[in-house]
Amino acid sequence: MSSTSSTQVDKRAAVAGTPGFLQQQRSRHGEKLVVVLLLLAALVSVATTLGIVLSLFVPAAEFFAEVPVTDFLFGTSWSPTFANPQFGVLPLIVGTLLTTAIASVVALPLGLGSAVYLSEYATDRARRTLKPALEVLAGIPTVIYGFFALTLITPFLRWILPGGGDVPSIYNSLSAGLVMGVMIIPTVASLSEDAMSAVPNGLRQGAFALGSNRRQVSTRVVVPAALSGITAAFMLGISRAIGETMIVVVAGGLQPNMSLNPLEFHQTMTAFIAATAAGDIATGTIVYKTIFAVGALLFIMTFVMNMISIRLVRKYREVYE
Amino acid sequence: MTITSPPSKSPTASSAPLLKTTGEPLRERAFKWMLWFCMAVGLITLVVLLTYVVIKGWSRLDARLITNMPSSVLPETAGAQSAITGTLWLMVFTALWSLPIGIMAAIYLEEYGNPNRWYNRAIEINLLNLAAVPSIVFGILGLVFISRGMGFGPTILTGSLTLALLVLPVVVISSREAIRAVPQSIRAGSLALGATRWQTIYRQVLPAAIPGIATGAILALSRAIGEAAPLLMLGVSFVRFNPDGLMSNFTALPIQIYSWTTEARPEYADLAAAASVVLLIILLSMNSVAIYIRNKTQRRW
Numbered sequence: 001m002s003s004t005s006s007t008q009v010d011k012r013a014a015v016a017g018t019p020g021f022l023q024q025q026r027s028r029h030g031e032k033l034v035v036v037l038l039l040l041a042a043l044v045s046v047a048t049t050l051g052i053v054l055s056l057f058v059p060a061a062e063f064f065a066e067v068p069v070t071d072f073l074f075g076t077s078w079s080p081t082f083a084n085p086q087f088g089v090l091p092l093i094v095g096t097l098l099t100t101a102i103a104s105v106v107a108l109p110l111g112l113g114s115a116v117y118l119s120e121y122a123t124d125r126a127r128r129t130l131k132p133a134l135e136v137l138a139g140i141p142t143v144i145y146g147f148f149a150l151t152l153i154t155p156f157l158r159w160i161l162p163g164g165g166d167v168p169s170i171y172n173s174l175s176a177g178l179v180m181g182v183m184i185i186p187t188v189a190s191l192s193e194d195a196m197s198a199v200p201n202g203l204r205q206g207a208f209a210l211g212s213n214r215r216q217v218s219t220r221v222v223v224p225a226a227l228s229g230i231t232a233a234f235m236l237g238i239s240r241a242i243g244e245t246m247i248v249v250v251a252g253g254l255q256p257n258m259s260l261n262p263l264e265f266h267q268t269m270t271a272f273i274a275a276t277a278a279g280d281i282a283t284g285t286i287v288y289k290t291i292f293a294v295g296a297l298l299f300i301m302t303f304v305m306n307m308i309s310i311r312l313v314r315k316y317r318e319v320y321e
Numbered sequence: 322m323t324i325t326s327p328p329s330k331s332p333t334a335s336s337a338p339l340l341k342t343t344g345e346p347l348r349e350r351a352f353k354w355m356l357w358f359c360m361a362v363g364l365i366t367l368v369v370l371l372t373y374v375v376i377k378g379w380s381r382l383d384a385r386l387i388t389n390m391p392s393s394v395l396p397e398t399a400g401a402q403s404a405i406t407g408t409l410w411l412m413v414f415t416a417l418w419s420l421p422i423g424i425m426a427a428i429y430l431e432e433y434g435n436p437n438r439w440y441n442r443a444i445e446i447n448l449l450n451l452a453a454v455p456s457i458v459f460g461i462l463g464l465v466f467i468s469r470g471m472g473f474g475p476t477i478l479t480g481s482l483t484l485a486l487l488v489l490p491v492v493v494i495s496s497r498e499a500i501r502a503v504p505q506s507i508r509a510g511s512l513a514l515g516a517t518r519w520q521t522i523y524r525q526v527l528p529a530a531i532p533g534i535a536t537g538a539i540l541a542l543s544r545a546i547g548e549a550a551p552l553l554m555l556g557v558s559f560v561r562f563n564p565d566g567l568m569s570n571f572t573a574l575p576i577q578i579y580s581w582t583t584e585a586r587p588e589y590a591d592l593a594a595a596a597s598v599v600l601l602i603i604l605l606s607m608n609s610v611a612i613y614i615r616n617k618t619q620r621r622w
Contacts (some may be wrong), residue, residue, distance in 0.1 A: 011328050020519065023458075031517055031518060031519050035429070035433055037425065038425050038428050038429035039433075039434075041421075041422045041425035041426040042425075042426040042429040042430060042434070042444050042493075043444070044422050045424065045426065045444065045447055045448050045451055045489060045493065046443070046444060046447055048451060048486050049447050049450070049451060051462050051466055052458055052459070052461075052462050054465075055461055055464075055465035055466055056422060056458070056461060059465075061405050070521070094597045097428060106362075109359070110359045110362050111357075111359075113356050113358070113360070114356075114359045114360045115361060116356055116359075117356035117357065117359060117360050118360075121350060121356060122354065130360060130364070133367070134363050134364065134367075135323045137367050139540075139544070139547070139604060139608060140367075140370070140541055140547070140604075141547030141548070141575050141578075141597075141600060141604070142547070142550075142603070143578050143579050143582070143597075144370070144374065144547075144578065144597045144600070144601070146372075146582065147374075147578065147590075147593055147597060148373065148374070151377070151594075152369075162440050181362060182362070182366045186363070189363075207584070213559055214345075214349070215348065215352040215353075218352075221351075234609070236368075236453055239453055240453070240455075242455070243454070243455025243456070245456065245457045245549075245550035245553075246549050246550055246579065249550075249553075249579075250579065250583075264442070270455065270457050270550070272456060272521070273461070274460075274553050274554065277460070277461075277464065277556070278554075278558075280556060283469065290460065291461070295457075297456070298457075299455075299458055302453065302454060302455055302458075303450065305453075306449070306450045306453040306454075309453070310446055310449045
């Protein structure tokens with residue numbers, strides 16, 4: 001193309017009636033400017049991540065200059081505001097893991113069951129109404145879930161559990177975890193369902209042709225084939241439980257506790273961060289810096305879960321799409 | 322083996338009981354019931370929660386909620402006016418910051434970014450991770466860089482910028498899906514007629530993708546106005562006046578609900594429930610608009 005001399009091009013252009021029409025070699029600056037602007041917009045998210053990392057890890061580093069990392073990670077007493085402060089984060093981790101475990105016991109099986117139902121059993125019409133209804137659960141503000149856990153679920157648990165109405169305590173991990181589990185059902189269900197609908201129909205038809213029934217197709221073909229996607233959904237669900245704040249602040253309690261009893265109060269990492277920040281602590285104090293140390297730990301934990309989840313989703317997309 | 326031999330005596334029949342069953346075996350039915358149970362737990366909890374909040378807040382669901390300002394002294398005259406206006410202000414400015422940037426980023430990733438380049442993949446993975454970062458971490462970001470770093474304090478500007486960063490990944494991801502759903506033939510047709518790339522995107526792809534983008538944007542905003550944790554981090558606490566500008570202090574419905582939940586007197590629990598109903602009405606009407614747009618404009622290409 002470039003071998004054609006410019007005079008020839010001019011001739012053709014004259015024939016076309018619009019001089020220089022085919023000759024359009026001048027670059028369109030506008031087009032390039034647009035791409036640059038769009039790229040800048042896309043980079044805002046990268047800047048956000050950088051901002052998060054800086055805002056967490058710089059003050060966290062200052063914190064660890066004063067408190068040894070081993071004291072922080074393996075200490076069993078957390079009392080940063082006391083006269084003789086203790087900075088062992090284990091009680092907060094226990095609180096977080098306990099609530100997360102209860103939420104997972106609720107959300108993972110129920111979410112997977114809902115996904116199997118929506119993907120393999122529901123008629124088109126049932127799916128069209130049930131799926132959005134289930135997703136409303138994910139849209140309810142978590143502070144309302146917290147209110148619900150504190151003022152309805154906890155009294156209900158006190159009513160059905162033995163202990164004369166005093167078990168569990170007003171703030172407890174069980175009620176916070178149960179409600180959090182229900183909140184996470186749609187996350188697990190919708191991602192698992194995506195993975196199951198990516199399983200090619202040929203696999204289902206093959207299994208049916210061999211005489212399997214719907215249950216066997218679901219549990220022995222579809223679920224195993226969608227396993228990496230389902231695992232990704234589980235990871236994301238657990239990550240959400242670890243990072244959930246308002247439910248545990250309202251219903252889980254604000255005192256650290258090393259006990260593994262879910263009927264007692266527990267402060268989680270998120271609850272500590274929220275409660276301490278709301279208390280308007282002066283910048284630069286050690287208590288203020290603990291927010292960032294705990295926040296950095298929280299970020300790392302959820303980051304690892306998210307990355308595993310993202311990897312697994314890529315994997316099943318590569319296999320089936 | 323002959324075909325006429327009775328199935329009960331045939332050795333293969335026991336491994337293929339399906340052939341002689343009439344109706345579903347018990348295991349099948351039990352499995353189906355179990356799946357229904359899984360669906361039902363979520364849906365029943367939803368119904369119980371909505372009913373409970375309405376019943377609990379019923380005595381306070383009147384004009385006082387909208388006309389009066391919050392009070393931590395007199396529950397009978399307390400309202401949520403400043404929280405409602407604060408939430409509306411937040412919603413408008415969060416949309417203003419997050420939608421243009423989110424849609425532009427989505428256009429870049431779908432239309433220009435080569436997915437095989439490492440930096441475009443990095444942007445994509447980064448977005449997916451950011452969408453799952455706990456909201457309270459965004460609160461820390463807002464506290465350090467926007468509230469204290471830029472010195473804006475707990476104002477509408479700080480709150481809306483923080484929430485905009487929080488929902489940005491959601492806006493980008495849903496806009497990308499809407500743009501991807503526009504068939505390639507439309508782009509090819511436009512380019513074949515001599516339009517440039519950007520003209521094709523601006524005049525053909527975007528208009529076709531607008532309903533999908535709008536649906537995603539509304540859902541993202543409804544997530545933003547339900548968030549309490551990041552605002553709590555920014556130091557937003559209850560105020561008795563309506564916001565009058567970007568630099569005005571404010572309170573929002575989730576924060577108001579939280580502070581009433583922590584009050585000891587039982588009247589405040591009713592108020593928290595009533596305010597929850599207001600917030601839920603705003604959210605559910607936003608969701609309905611989103612679903613309406615989706616159903617109304619769903620186009621089969």
